[in-house]
Amino acid sequence: MEAISTRGRVFRYSHTIGNVSLFRYPVGLGLDADNNLYVLNRGHDGDWIFGVNKMTVDEGLLGKFGGNGESDGRFLWPTSIVVDGAGLAYVADEWLNRISVYDATVEFNGADIAEGNYLRKWGAAGSEEGQLNAPAGMALDEAEDLYISEQGNHRVSKFTRDGRFLMSFGSEGSGAGEFRKPWGLTVDGQGCLYVADWGNHRVQKFTAGGEYLASFGAPGSGAGELNLPSDVAVDEDGDVYVTDWGRDKVEVYDAGGGHLASLYGDAENLSKRSREYLELNIADNEKRQMVTNFEPEFRFTMPTAVEVDGQGRIFIADSARLRVQVYRKDAQG
Amino acid sequence: MADRDMALMAHLMRRAGFGAARSELERRTAKGYEATVEELLDPAAHGVPPLDTSVLFRQTPGFRIPGNPENASGYWMYRMIHTPRPLEEKISLLWHQVFATANSKVNNPPEVVRQIEMFREYGMGGYRRLLVELAKNPAMIFWLDNQENHKDAPNENWGRELLELFSMGQGNYTEEDVKECARAFTGWTLAPTLPGVLYNRFPWQFKYDAEDHDDGEKVFLGQKGRFNGEDVIDIIMGHPATAQFVARHLYNFFVADEVQVPSWQDEPPRDPEAAAIIAEALVASDFDIRSTLRVIFNSDFFKDEEVWFAKVKSPTELVVSAMRLVQDFQEYRPGIWTIGMETSYQGQAILNPPSVEGWHTGQEWIDSGALLQRINFVADRVGDVSLPGVRDIVKRLSDKNVLSAGELVDGCLDLLGHVRLTDDTRQELIEHVSGWEEARRGETEEERVAFGAKVADVLKLITATREYQLG
Known part of the structure; x- marks a missing residue:
């Protein structure tokens, strides 16, 4: 890709992680204190075998946990994952209305340990305060309390990590502070909360206590406009990244909401696993050699989750392409 | 609202859609037959929005590029069950039958789904x-x-x-x-x-x-x-044969069962006059399918009670109409793909026809195994009083405190979409139900539950009749 230089920043495609052999419709991303990447797979009908992959950022598979099912440690419709400072991973399930907790520090050695690192679950279905209806996004604040967006209750609730209810705000609607099926959310360095307000085609910003501050994006398909945004991340400079799920792109804004860049997917290099596959499968490699237009392979299809780390890396779960695309942001030299 | 008007609307909705629950029949009958035909033929021009698939894709991302056959058939099944534009799906089903293309060879479920999307886009042009x-x-x-x-x-x-x-x-x-x-x-x-x-x-x-x-x-x-x-x-x-051939397909799919396609060369059309009218409409409209369907749905031969229930429901019609009637899967929940698989158990694996000739239709949909599967599938749904459509039927029958066996059977027949039984079958059902305890709405929760169960039992009996297999 051509690097995008804008207002003192340069955005560049870095690399791609995974392929069909590793991921099935990844919908959630998490990072731990050691910068390991957790990829939560939604799976699909008839093929539910994939749970959470714990990865290095250069595509090393450290292990897998979770998986499809209703029993403890499994999930049916997983939506998001966060990892706390102690290395515990929290997975939300919007069908079972529960949060499952895993010890992600377990040594996997690349193995699928299924339920072996499962610790506990919490959550009760309902619309009362402290209950959950289709938990969608999750984010930890500085005190490591957990914000959860609920697409069924059109609100954000806050819990301690062991499930004690603290507060909630929001209701169904399109006004400031109201939501339609909210999805991903994140907390910035100042403790402010950003919520991907999916059905209202915007991202809303709130104080830690839930007071409305600002809105990003407007409905539409143009640069800087949003259609059904699914997730949001904020980097150390306060730049805001939004997966524009309905239009297969990622929008980047500055802290004030000014539009910086639109990313459409630039996977010009194959992931390590894909290169290895083609080395072993000559026939498929030959078929690729006949193709003259590779552009469709570069682009996002249903980008669903976005995370940023402290080193300028931007991770995007390219859900229907069964991979994670990684970008870098650098200061313009 | 005349009873025959509602029954005729039920006939139209079985053919131009996948049946309709009582509330929809009432709404459409009040709107009028010809107005309903126009809405079905050109929903966009009448403000009927296309199906919004965004929540579906959010819940089931595997449907966006359906990488396996289960997702592909589940996706189309979902569309047929939920579309506010039923004729668009019905015409796609016709062209899928005529231009039968199977994933078993194509081995690319998203491409087979794209073919159906092409039928949806061009199928009435x-x-x-x-x-x-x-x-x-x-x-x-x-x-x-x-x-x-x-x-x-x-x-x-x-x-x-x-x-x-x-x-x-x-x-x-x-x-x-x-x-x-x-x-x-x-x-x-x-x-x-x-x-x-x-x-x-x-x-x-x-x-x-x-x-x-x-x-x-x-x-x-x-x-x-x-x-x-x-x-x-x-x-x-x-070539004149083209108009006649397409006309016969339209008659077979929308009016009444014909003999199987390979016999068309030897057997005259079931209704030569109707076939000629359809062929003339095709030629007069430069083969515009929408215009031709308008002629069919407004024709005397289509409205004639002789052709009501003159078709054996295909497995897809049976499953989708049952799901729309009972309003199952209105709320998103895991498992829609299992409904997509159901038609294959009944002999019609959608997106996977047995050959380029498509499926043999009419009586050939039915064999003893398929019949049992059909009956069990529908009976399981209409017998589930937790489903909104079944609850609505029970509620409507609760208007009267006590129902005779005849009233209970006739009420259920009406609310299943003006189902018509032979006199013998109807009488047999009434006699059977007469042996039960009186159907009384009751006042207590226990009595209401018992009443609902009784209605559900009658619905199950009706859906097990020979006549219910016809549409």
Whole structure:
């Protein structure tokens, strides 16, 4: 890709992680204190075998946990994952209305340990305060309390990590502070909360206590406009990244909401696993050699989750392409 | 609201859609028959929005590019169950039956789904355009090997089926016409596409390869020229057999069961007068399917009670109409793909027809195994009083405190969509129900539960009758 230089920043495609052999419709991303990447797979009908992959950022598979099912440690419709400072991973399930907790520090050695690192679950279905209806996004604040967006209750609730209810705000609607099926959310360095307000085609910003501050994006398909945004991340400079799920792109804004860049997917290099596959499968490699237009392979299809780390890396779960695309942001030299 | 008006509306909705619950029948009957026909024919012009798939894709991301057959059939099944534009799905089902393309060979579920999307887009427009789109459709090209149809080595599969199954029918062309037709479509092929082995499937694309096209002179159906594919389709459209062939398909699908397609060469149409009216409507409208359907739905032969329940419901019609009636899967929940699989258990694996001839229809839908599967599937749903559609039926029957056996049976027949039984079957049901304790709405929760269970039992009995298999 051509690097995008804008207002003192340069955005560049870095690399791609995974392929069909590793991921099935990844919908959630998490990072731990050691910068390991957790990829939560939604799976699909008839093929539910994939749970959470714990990865290095250069595509090393450290292990897998979770998986499809209703029993403890499994999930049916997983939506998001966060990892706390102690290395515990929290997975939300919007069908079972529960949060499952895993010890992600377990040594996997690349193995699928299924339920072996499962610790506990919490959550009760309902619309009362402290209950959950289709938990969608999750984010930890500085005190490591957990914000959860609920697409069924059109609100954000806050819990301690062991499930004690603290507060909630929001209701169904399109006004400031109201939501339609909210999805991903994140907390910035100042403790402010950003919520991907999916059905209202915007991202809303709130104080830690839930007071409305600002809105990003407007409905539409143009640069800087949003259609059904699914997730949001904020980097150390306060730049805001939004997966524009309905239009297969990622929008980047500055802290004030000014539009910086639109990313459409630039996977010009194959992931390590894909290169290895083609080395072993000559026939498929030959078929690729006949193709003259590779552009469709570069682009996002249903980008669903976005995370940023402290080193300028931007991770995007390219859900229907069964991979994670990684970008870098650098200061313009 | 006249009872016959509602019954006629139920007939229209069975044919131009997948049946309708009582509340929809009441709404449409109040709106009027002709107005409903117009809305079904052109929903966009009447403010009926297309199905919003965004929440579906959020809940089931595997439906966006359905990488496996279960997702593909589940996705289409979901659309049929939930669409506010039922005729768009019904016409797609017709063309899927006529232009039968199976994933078993194509081995690319998203491409088979794209073919259905093409039917949805062009299926009610002009038949010529539909045939051109079909000839360029990647799944069809692969299905009938036209990517192997080369200037120096023609492959006749597509050319033969275009004439035999897609436009004119056997007996109206020669073997030489098949060969010339195939020559005209040389070079209609597929562009190289990224294999889907790494990052899911990428769309196949039609490619016209001029260098591989046989540009020589051809003689086709008595006409001579350096014909390309579209020229051949133009000649086909001008042949009288095409109007008759398409008319018979429309009659068979929308009016009453015909004999199987391979017998059409030998057997006259079931209703020659109606077939002629439809063929004339096709020619008069330049083969516009929407205009022709308007003629059919407003015709006397369509409204005639002789053709009500004169079709055996296909498995897809049976399953979708049951799901729409009981309003199952209104709330998103895991498992819609299992409903997509259900039709295959009953003998119609959608997106996977047994051959290019499609399925044998009418009586051939029914054998003892399929019948049991059909009855069990519908009975399980109408017997579930937790489903909104069944709750609505129970509630409507609760208007009266006490129902006689006759009232209970007739009420259930009405609310299932004006189902018509033979007098003998109806009497048998009434006698059976007469042996039960009186159907009393009651006042206590226990009595109401018992009443609901009784209604559900009658619904199950009705759906197990021979007549319920007809639509």
